[in-house]
Amino acid sequence: MTKRVFIVDDEETMIEALQEMLRRGGFEVAGAAHDGDEAIRSYAAISPPPDVVIMDFRLPVKNGIEVMAEILKVDPRARVLFVSADMTARRPAIEAGAAGFFVKPFGMAELMAKIRALADIEKP
Amino acid sequence: VVELEVWGIRFRSYAVLIALTASCAVLFTGVAALNAASPATDITEPSYVSAHTALQLLSISASLSIFGVRWTSGRMTKDLPNLLMGTTFMTVGLFHLFHALSYPGVLEPSRFVSLEISTYFRVIARITIAAAFLGVAFFQFRRKAESSDSAIMAFGSGVYVLLVFSLIMFQTDLLPRFTDGEGGLTGFGRAVEYGAVAVFAMGSLKYWSMGVARREVTHKYTSAALMVAAFGELSFSLHGQAYDATHLAAHGFEFASFLILFLALLRESVAMPFETLKVTRLDQEKDRAALKAKTKEAEEAKLRAQAHLDFLAHDVSNIISPIVTYSEMLLSGENLTAEQRKYAEIILKQSKKGGTFVSSLRRLAAAEAIPPSEFVGTDLVSVVRSMEEVMRSTHPLKAISTTQSIPAEGQAVAPGGEHVENVIYEVLKDLVEDFPDDSMRLFIAIQKVKDKRGRQYWRISIRQKGRQFTAETLAEAKVIYDPRRGLGRGTASTYAFCSSIVSHFGGRLWVENVEDGEEGAGRRVNIELPTADTAMAIFRGDMT
Numbered sequence: 001m002t003k004r005v006f007i008v009d010d011e012e013t014m015i016e017a018l019q020e021m022l023r024r025g026g027f028e029v030a031g032a033a034h035d036g037d038e039a040i041r042s043y044a045a046i047s048p049p050p051d052v053v054i055m056d057f058r059l060p061v062k063n064g065i066e067v068m069a070e071i072l073k074v075d076p077r078a079r080v081l082f083v084s085a086d087m088t089a090r091r092p093a094i095e096a097g098a099a100g101f102f103v104k105p106f107g108m109a110e111l112m113a114k115i116r117a118l119a120d121i122e123k124p
Numbered sequence: 125v126v127e128l129e130v131w132g133i134r135f136r137s138y139a140v141l142i143a144l145t146a147s148c149a150v151l152f153t154g155v156a157a158l159n160a161a162s163p164a165t166d167i168t169e170p171s172y173v174s175a176h177t178a179l180q181l182l183s184i185s186a187s188l189s190i191f192g193v194r195w196t197s198g199r200m201t202k203d204l205p206n207l208l209m210g211t212t213f214m215t216v217g218l219f220h221l222f223h224a225l226s227y228p229g230v231l232e233p234s235r236f237v238s239l240e241i242s243t244y245f246r247v248i249a250r251i252t253i254a255a256a257f258l259g260v261a262f263f264q265f266r267r268k269a270e271s272s273d274s275a276i277m278a279f280g281s282g283v284y285v286l287l288v289f290s291l292i293m294f295q296t297d298l299l300p301r302f303t304d305g306e307g308g309l310t311g312f313g314r315a316v317e318y319g320a321v322a323v324f325a326m327g328s329l330k331y332w333s334m335g336v337a338r339r340e341v342t343h344k345y346t347s348a349a350l351m352v353a354a355f356g357e358l359s360f361s362l363h364g365q366a367y368d369a370t371h372l373a374a375h376g377f378e379f380a381s382f383l384i385l386f387l388a389l390l391r392e393s394v395a396m397p398f399e400t401l402k403v404t405r406l407d408q409e410k411d412r413a414a415l416k417a418k419t420k421e422a423e424e425a426k427l428r429a430q431a432h433l434d435f436l437a438h439d440v441s442n443i444i445s446p447i448v449t450y451s452e453m454l455l456s457g458e459n460l461t462a463e464q465r466k467y468a469e470i471i472l473k474q475s476k477k478g479g480t481f482v483s484s485l486r487r488l489a490a491a492e493a494i495p496p497s498e499f500v501g502t503d504l505v506s507v508v509r510s511m512e513e514v515m516r517s518t519h520p521l522k523a524i525s526t527t528q529s530i531p532a533e534g535q536a537v538a539p540g541g542e543h544v545e546n547v548i549y550e551v552l553k554d555l556v557e558d559f560p561d562d563s564m565r566l567f568i569a570i571q572k573v574k575d576k577r578g579r580q581y582w583r584i585s586i587r588q589k590g591r592q593f594t595a596e597t598l599a600e601a602k603v604i605y606d607p608r609r610g611l612g613r614g615t616a617s618t619y620a621f622c623s624s625i626v627s628h629f630g631g632r633l634w635v636e637n638v639e640d641g642e643e644g645a646g647r648r649v650n651i652e653l654p655t656a657d658t659a660m661a662i663f664r665g666d667m668t
Contacts, residue, residue: 017446021453058438085441087483087546088490090514100517104445105479107557108452113520 003119004030006050008039008067009083010059018054018083025112027119036062040070049075051119057084057093065089065096072097079118083111141332144348148355148377155373156362172367173229179375180224186382187217193389195274202268205260211277212256218285219249222292236293243302244292247316250357254323257350261330307365317361324354345388353381430489437486444479448472484550484621491543491625496663499629500541501656504548504570504582505530511548512568519556522564529569536570536582538653540629547622547633548584551649554618555588565589572655579658581631587648592637619649630654630662 005027009015015032022029030050033039036059043053053071057064068080082093085104093101099118102111191214198206223245224230231237291299302313309317328350335343356377362370451472455465508528516524530536538544555566567587574580600617623633631653638648654662 011442011446013446014442017449017453021449024453024456085438085445085483087487087549088542091542091545101514102518103483104441105448105476106445107519108449108456109521110519114518117520 002026002028003052003116004028004048004050005115005119006030006043006046006053007032008034008053008059008064009056010034011056014056021108021112022115025116027115035060036064036067039067040074043071043078044074049078051079052099052115053078053080054115055080055082055084055098057082057086057089063089065093065098068093068096068098079121081114081118141328141344141348141351145351148352152355152359152373152377155359155369159362159364159369169229169367172372173227175372176227176375177224177230179372179379180220180227183375183379183382184217184220184224186379186386187213187220190382190386190389191217193386193393197393198269199274202270204265204267204269204273207269207274207277208260209256211281212252215281215285216249216253219245219252219288222289223249239307240301240303241292241296243313244296244299246360247302247313247320248288248292250320250353253353254320254327257327257331257346258323261327261334307363307368309361309363313363314361317357320357321354321361324350324357328354342388342392345384349381349384349388352377352384356381426493430493433489434486437482440482441479444475444482447475448479451475480618484618487543487546487550488621488624491540491628494543494628499539499659499663501537501539502541502544504536504538504544504584504653505534507545507548508568508570508584511545511552514549515552515556518553522556522559522562524556524564524566526566526568529567529571531570531572531582536572537656538582538629538631539656539659540626540631540653543625544629544653547625547651548586550618550622551586551651555586555647555649559588559591561590573652579661580655581652581658582655584651584653585648586651587638587646589644589646591647592645593635593647598635598637622651626651626653630659 003026005022007015007018007022007029009018009032012034015034019029019032030046031042033042038061039055039059040062043049053068055064055068059067062070064082064084068078071078071080079099080097082089082098082101083104083106084093084101087103090101090103100114102114191210193210194206194213195210197203198208198210223242226237226242226245228237228239228242300312301310302316304310328347331343331347331350335341335347356374359370359377360374362368363374364370451468454460454468455472460468512524512526540547552566556564565588567585567589569583569585569587571583571585572580573583597617597619600620619633619635626633631651633649633651635647635649638646
């Protein structure tokens with residue numbers, strides 16, 4: 001079964017690049033959101049929930065950690081992988097329950113390997 | 125500027141001096157007219173002697189007070205003119221005492237009590253004052269007073285008083301006569317008095333011009349005092365008999381001149397320093413407040429600049445990130461020509477370099493914004509372990525094995541907080557990503573070392589086995605903005621930024637190639653950070 005990924009980033013170009021990268025890697029893009037509120041609404045509407053969420057930190061309305069907290073409330077089994085240019089967010093993101101943190105610009109191979117590893121882990 | 129003010133008058137313009145001179149002239153004319161109209165027979169001897177003695181006592185008190193202030197301040201400030209004037213007024217005070225005591229009617233009659241002897245003491249007092257004021261006005265004192273100067277002046281003054289006293293008391297016949305035997309002045313006496321008037325008037329003008337030139341009010345007061353003294357001599361020149369009102373007027377002018385000098389001096393030496401101190405303190409408070417406001421402004425500007433840099437770096441990273449991703453996707457395709465591949469590789473390499481540069485710059489700015497008083501301690505052992513995990517998590521394609529050597533204490537606390545954590549992250553990331561094979565081995569050692577001054581540091585040595593640094597990296601590892609470097613060279617050196625961050629926290633970072641040893645050839649990054657105690661010692665100056 002094709003693994004599904006949900007993307008949250010305020011940069012359209014970044015979303016497109018990630019979508020292309022994921023499609024090439026054999027993933028299905030379950031959806032994308034450009035700000036915090038949209039992300040929470042869209043995630044709740046996706047059924048079944050995506051296997052992995054790629055989350056930016058600096059977002060309009062709500063930041064990535066706040067969005068993750070909301071998503072984890074709805075789906076405690078969600079796996080949120082942060083991809084952000086803001087390295088200072090790494091520690092708080094991990095402490096808040098992020099499954100990993102990649103600093104932009106990231107290595108494509110490393111990021112894909114991490115997404116694959118997270119998606120392959122059987123959800124509890 | 126604190127201005128000298130006596131009796132509410134500030135001697136700023138000639139008008140004040142002219143007004144004072146005119147007042148003295150009116151007084152003098154009045155006394156002279158009164159004296160001419162009403163002979164001295166109207167003044168009884170006891171009344172006259174009492175008034176004369178009282179005025180003399182006042183003049184003596186003023187003289188000795190001037191001596192006290194001038195002498196003390198002259199010794200304290202090593203000022204020769206002050207010492208000289210102090211000595212002069214002590215001498216003058218003694219002459220006035222002799223003048224008062226030798227005046228007929230004060231003590232029992234004897235050969236030492238006469239109008240002639242008394243007049244000599246008065247005249248020598250005037251000559252001494254005039255000589256001292258003119259000497260100070262015209263002679264350039266080029267050096268500071270030494271401790272021996274005050275002793276020499278005191279001794280010289282004593283000898284001078286003794287000689288004058290002996291000459292007047294015991295060799296009176298050798299001196300030209302001042303009085304005509306009936307209490308009036310001889311022609312010589314009048315000539316001397318007119319000379320004294322001229323000298324005091326000249327001195328008055330000289331001191332006024334000095335006051336104007338130096339913008340110093342004390343000199344203007346001296347000028348006024350000398351002008352009053354000139355009227356004293358003018359009054360004395362009219363001296364016609366023993367109990368003459370002009371004589372009393374002369375002493376009145378004399379006392380007034382001493383009083384002006386003393387009050388000005390008192391104000392200058394005692395009151396003005398306090399006023400200056402008060403003004404200075406107010407100025408300091410204003411300066412401090414201004415400095416505080418400026419510092420706050422600078423801090424706010426710094427924070428704003430840092431926030432701008434932060435946003436800028438964030439946005440640049442967001443711009444670069446898709447370029448890197450698309451370049452990698454391009455390179456992962458199979459249909460590229462050799463030339464296309466080459467260009468894509470260059471785009472990828474330069475984009476990554478740009479991203480690294482911007483994020484490093486941002487980290488450095490954030491670290492340097494922290495003052496020593498706000499440094500946070502970090503356990504380097506935990507940080508290294510945590511960053512190792514992060515590395516494994518973000519580089520799942522690499523098999524990273526590590527060998528750790530940690531201190532016996534189990535922890536190694538050093539300043540730097542998350543900034544040092546970021547440095548260790550960057551170092552590990554560079555070592556991992558710059559290693560071509562999928563499997564790599566790292567040796568991490570944390571140990572306590574001492575510098576030449578005995579200060580203790582935690583040294584983290586991270587060694588990668590198998591690949592050495594290029595000569596370019598070794599050369600550029602410590603320089604961020606070396607103006608001598610070639611265009612585009614060294615700007616993105618991660619180690620240079622990391623080194624600067626470590627330096628900010630009192631440590632150092634250096635890189636080296638290791639040729640052999642137990643672990644084999646490879647590269648090594650060394651980070652030294654002060655222990656908590658050393659950090660306190662280094663930054664104590666900033667923290668207190």
